Amino acid sequence: MPPSLSHQQARIEAERCLFCFDAPCVKACPTHIRIPMFIAMIRSGNVKGSAELVRTSNALAMTCGTVCPEEIFCQSVCTRGKQDQPIQIREKHQYATTHGESSKRKPALPPRTGKRVAVIGGGPSGLGCAFELAKFGYRVDVYEEKKPGGVPRNSIPSYRLNDKQLEMDTKLLSSFFTIKRGPVSARTFDKVRASHDAAVLAIGLGEDRTLGVKGEDVKGVYPVLEFLERAKSSPRTMKIGKRVVVVGGGNVSLDAAATAKRLGAERVTLIYRRGEREMRVWKSELEEARRQGVEVRFLTNPVAFLGTKRVEGVKCRETILGKKKDRSGRPIPVEVKGSDFVLEAEMVIIAVGQTIRADWLGELKRRASGYLVVDERFRTSMANVYAVGDVIAGEGTIVQSVAHGKHAAQAIHHQLSERP
Amino acid sequence: MRMEYKNFKEIPIYPKRDLSYDFLGLHWENPFILAAAPSTDDLDMVRRAFKAGWSGAILKTTSIEGTRVDLCYPMMSTFDHDGRRLFGMGNIDLISEHHIDVVERNVRTLKQEFPEKVVGASIMAGRKDDWQRLVERLENAGVDLIECSFSCPQGNIGEDPGKMLAQSLSATELTARWVKEAARRVPVSIKITPHVTDIVEVARAVKRSGCDALTASNSIQALMGIDIRTFTPYPSLGGKSTYSGMTGPAIKPITLRTIAEIARNVDIPILGTGGASTWSDAVEFMSVGAGVVQFCTAVMHHGFRIIDDLTSGMGHYLEEMEFRSPREIVGKALPHIGSHDDLPRRTIRSKIDRRLCIGCDQCVVACRDGGHMAIDARPDRIPVVNDDRCVGCGLCQHVCPVDNCIRMEEIAIQ
Numbered sequence: 115m116p117p118s119l120s121h122q123q124a125r126i127e128a129e130r131c132l133f134c135f136d137a138p139c140v141k142a143c144p145t146h147i148r149i150p151m152f153i154a155m156i157r158s159g160n161v162k163g164s165a166e167l168v169r170t171s172n173a174l175a176m177t178c179g180t181v182c183p184e185e186i187f188c189q190s191v192c193t194r195g196k197q198d199q200p201i202q203i204r205e206k207h208q209y210a211t212t213h214g215e216s217s218k219r220k221p222a223l224p225p226r227t228g229k230r231v232a233v234i235g236g237g238p239s240g241l242g243c244a245f246e247l248a249k250f251g252y253r254v255d256v257y258e259e260k261k262p263g264g265v266p267r268n269s270i271p272s273y274r275l276n277d278k279q280l281e282m283d284t285k286l287l288s289s290f291f292t293i294k295r296g297p298v299s300a301r302t303f304d305k306v307r308a309s310h311d312a313a314v315l316a317i318g319l320g321e322d323r324t325l326g327v328k329g330e331d332v333k334g335v336y337p338v339l340e341f342l343e344r345a346k347s348s349p350r351t352m353k354i355g356k357r358v359v360v361v362g363g364g365n366v367s368l369d370a371a372a373t374a375k376r377l378g379a380e381r382v383t384l385i386y387r388r389g390e391r392e393m394r395v396w397k398s399e400l401e402e403a404r405r406q407g408v409e410v411r412f413l414t415n416p417v418a419f420l421g422t423k424r425v426e427g428v429k430c431r432e433t434i435l436g437k438k439k440d441r442s443g444r445p446i447p448v449e450v451k452g453s454d455f456v457l458e459a460e461m462v463i464i465a466v467g468q469t470i471r472a473d474w475l476g477e478l479k480r481r482a483s484g485y486l487v488v489d490e491r492f493r494t495s496m497a498n499v500y501a502v503g504d505v506i507a508g509e510g511t512i513v514q515s516v517a518h519g520k521h522a523a524q525a526i527h528h529q530l531s532e533r534p
Numbered sequence: 535m536r537m538e539y540k541n542f543k544e545i546p547i548y549p550k551r552d553l554s555y556d557f558l559g560l561h562w563e564n565p566f567i568l569a570a571a572p573s574t575d576d577l578d579m580v581r582r583a584f585k586a587g588w589s590g591a592i593l594k595t596t597s598i599e600g601t602r603v604d605l606c607y608p609m610m611s612t613f614d615h616d617g618r619r620l621f622g623m624g625n626i627d628l629i630s631e632h633h634i635d636v637v638e639r640n641v642r643t644l645k646q647e648f649p650e651k652v653v654g655a656s657i658m659a660g661r662k663d664d665w666q667r668l669v670e671r672l673e674n675a676g677v678d679l680i681e682c683s684f685s686c687p688q689g690n691i692g693e694d695p696g697k698m699l700a701q702s703l704s705a706t707e708l709t710a711r712w713v714k715e716a717a718r719r720v721p722v723s724i725k726i727t728p729h730v731t732d733i734v735e736v737a738r739a740v741k742r743s744g745c746d747a748l749t750a751s752n753s754i755q756a757l758m759g760i761d762i763r764t765f766t767p768y769p770s771l772g773g774k775s776t777y778s779g780m781t782g783p784a785i786k787p788i789t790l791r792t793i794a795e796i797a798r799n800v801d802i803p804i805l806g807t808g809g810a811s812t813w814s815d816a817v818e819f820m821s822v823g824a825g826v827v828q829f830c831t832a833v834m835h836h837g838f839r840i841i842d843d844l845t846s847g848m849g850h851y852l853e854e855m856e857f858r859s860p861r862e863i864v865g866k867a868l869p870h871i872g873s874h875d876d877l878p879r880r881t882i883r884s885k886i887d888r889r890l891c892i893g894c895d896q897c898v899v900a901c902r903d904g905g906h907m908a909i910d911a912r913p914d915r916i917p918v919v920n921d922d923r924c925v926g927c928g929l930c931q932h933v934c935p936v937d938n939c940i941r942m943e944e945i946a947i948q
C-alpha cells in the first residue's frame with residue numbers, strides 16, 4: 115500500500131490546489147466528491163470537516179482512498195496538471211479519511227419514510243445504494259452471504275487493501291442499515307420482494323469465465339477468483355507453484371500475477387493474446403506488477419494445459435493482430451501457424467473475466483453480454499426491481515460501483531416518493 | 535459503463551453544529567459576515583451569499599443621491615509572494631455607485647427574504663444632515679446595523695484627498711455623535727483605519743461619541759508595486775497610478791494588533807475585519823476581541839463557497855476546545871498580551887531534531903549572517919547548535935522548512 119502523506123506534505127500539496135470552481139475533478143469522480151472543498155479544508159486545518167465531506171459522498175471512502183485508480187478519474191483532469199503536476203487527489207482523500215476520523219459528531223439519520231428497500235448484495239454497489247437510500251430515510255435491509263464488502267473484501271489482494279481499512283468503512287455504514295446474512299435463492303428473492311417496497315440487485319458477478327481450452331480442469335489450473343479469494347483468506351497454507359502462468363489481460367490478472375509473486379512464486383508469466391496497447395489495465399498496476407518481477411508476454415494464446423495429475427505447463431501459440439476489430443474496437447488476434455511453444459508451470463491462473471453467478475434471476479431481461487438490462491432509472495424488466503454495479507455493467511472499479519448504487523438510490527427515491 | 539441519475543443531488547449526513555450567539559444586541563447565525571465591498575454591492579450576490587450560509591453582510595458603502603462616485607479602472611492589483619497569488623490585494627475602488635435609494639430598497643428586500651440574517655449597511659457622507667438622513671432612511675428600511683466608513687483609503691467626502699475622518703480625533707468624535715444621534719433603533723459601528731499614531735485614542739473618541747461599536751480595521755494604504763521598466767506603479771492607468779488600499783492575508787497581523795490594542799484599552803464591541811481568510815483566522819480575530827469577523831478578499835478570490843469550511847472548521851474547533859459558543863473565544867488571547875517589560879526573561883537555546891532535519895542548512899546561513907554565528911554546518915549536513923553562542927533568538931526555527939524540526943528549549947542556568 116502506498117505510504118500516506120505526512121501532515122506537512124498534505125498541507126503543501128493542498129496549497130498547490132487551485133480550488134477550481136465547477137471543478138473537472140468533481141465531475142470526473144463517479145461519486146462526485148467535492149474535491150476542491152475537501153482539499154481547502156485540509157489546507158485550513160479542518161481535517162475532520164474534510165473527512166466528513168469525503169464520507170458523505172462516498173460510502174467506501176477509506177477503501178477508495180486506498181485503491182481508487184485516480185489516474186483514470188479525478189487526477190487525470192486536474193487543472194493544475196496543465197500548469198505542472200496534477201494534485202495527488204487520492205493521497206489527499208486518503209489523508210483526510212485517515213486523520214479526520216470524526217470526534218463526537220456522528221452522522222445523523224433523517225426521519226424514516228416508513229418504506230422499506232431490500233438491497234441484495236453487500237459489495238460496493240450494494241453498500242453505496244443502501245447508504246444513499248438510508249440518507250433518504252428508508253429502512254434498508256442488505257442481504258449478503260458473507261461479511262459485507264464484496265470484491266474489496268474477498269478478492270482485492272491484501273497488499274493493496276487490508277481488512278482494517280474496509281472495516282472502517284463498513285463500521286461507519288453499519289448504523290445506516292441492517293445486514294441480513296445468508297444466501298439468496300429464487301424463493302427468498304420472492305419473499306424479499308414481497309416484504310419490501312423495492313428490491314435492488316447488487317449481486318455482482320462472481321463466476322469465472324472459462325477459456326474452453328483443453329486441460330482446463332487439470333489440478334493446478336485455478337479460476338482467478340478462487341485463487342485470489344484463497345490467497346487472501348489463507349495465504350499461509352496456500353501452495354504456490356515455482357513457475358506460475360497467468361492467462362488474462364485485465365487488472366484482475368495483474369492482481370493475480372503480483373499476488374503469486376508475493377506468495378513465493380519464482381517466475382510468474384502473464385500471457386495476453388493481444389499487445390500492450392490493447393490491454394485494459396491501469397498503467398500504474400501494470401508498472402507495479404512489472405516492478406514486482408512479473409513477466410508479461412504479449413501476443414500469446416494458450417492452446418492447451420499440459421499434464422495429467424497436475425498441470426505441468428501451458429502450450430502456447432503466438433498471435434499477430436488482425437485487421438478486423440471486435441465489438442470492443444480492438445483488433446482480433448490471429449494465431450500464427452507453427453509458432454507453438456511450451457511454458458512450463460506448476461500453477462496456472464485463468465483470469466479472462468466473469469459472468470453472473472446467481473442462478474435465480476429467472477426471466478429478468480439480459481443483454482447479449484449476459485448482464486442485466488436496466489433503463490436510465492436503473493429499473494430492470496421486473497416491477498420494483500432495480501439493478502446496480504457489475505451485474506448491469508460488467509466488471510468495473512469500486513468507485514464506479516459505489517456511484518452506481520448512489521445514483522440508483524436517488525432514482526429509486528424519486529419513484530417511491532412519487533408513489534402514494 | 536458510467537450511469538448517472540440526472541436529478542442527482544448530494545445529501546448531507548453530518549449534523550451542522552449550532553454556531554449562533556448574540557452580539558451587539560443582534561442574533562448571529564455564525565461569526566462570519568461579509569464586509570462592505572464589491573461582494574455586497576449587488577442584491578443577487580448577497581442573496582447567494584445568504585443562501586450559502588453567511589450570517590450577515592454589510593452592504594457596500596452608500597451615499598446620498600447625487601454624490602459623485604468617480605471610479606477609474608483597472609482598480610485591482612495584487613501583491614503576489616513566492617508564487618502565491620493574492621497574498622495581498624490592492625484596490626483603488628471607491629464607495630458604491632448605488633446611492634441610498636437603491637440600498638434602502640436592497641435592505642428591504644433582503645430583510646423580507648432573509649429575516650434571520652443580519653443586514654448591515656455602510657454609509658459615508660460629508661455634512662451632518664447627509665449622515666443623519668442616511669441613518670434615518672436605512673433604519674426605516676429595516677436595517678439591522680449601520681457601519682460608518684471613516685477610513686476609505688482614498689479619503690472621506692468633504693476631507694482633503696487621501697485624508698480619512700478617523701485620522702482626526704475631533705472629527706471622528708463629532709461625526710460619530712451625529713450618526714448616533716440619528717440612530718434610534720439600530721447599533722452603529724465606526725469603521726476605523728490603523729493609519730493613526732494611537733489607535734486607542736481613536737477608539738476612545740468613538741466611545742465618547744456614544745456609538746455602539748468599532749469595525750477594525752480598514753485596508754492598509756499601500757503602493758502595490760512598480761513596473762521596473764516603465765516605472766509605473768500598480769495598478770497602472772495609462773501610465774499613472776495612486777496608493778491602493780491593501781487587504782488580504784498580508785495585513786492580518788496588522789489587524790490583529792489593532793484589534794488587540796483597542797480591546798486591551800477600551801471597553802467597546804469590535805467587528806473584526808482585514809485579512810481573515812479561514813476559520814482559524816477568525817478564531818484569532820475573536821481571541822483578541824472581535825465579536826464577529828468580516829470577510830472580503832478571501833471571498834473575492836474563492837467565492838461565497840468558503841463559508842462551508844468556515845462553519846465546518848469552526849464547529850470542529852469548538853468541539854475540540856469544548857466551547858459551547860463562538861462567544862467564548864472572544865478575548866481569550868488578551869491576558870497573554872503585555873508590554874515588553876512584562877515578559878519573562880529565560881535562558882533558551884535552539885534545538886535541532888536530527889531525525890527530522892533534511893539538511894538544507896538554511897538555519898546555518900540565517901544564523902551565520904543574521905543571528906549569532908551559533909549553528910555549525912557538518913559534513914553529514916545535519917547542523918549542530920553551539921550552546922555557548924546561541925542566545926535563543928528563534929530565527930532558525932522560522933527559516934526551517936520542516937514542521938517542528940527546530941524548537942527553542944529552556945536550559946538550566948549553570
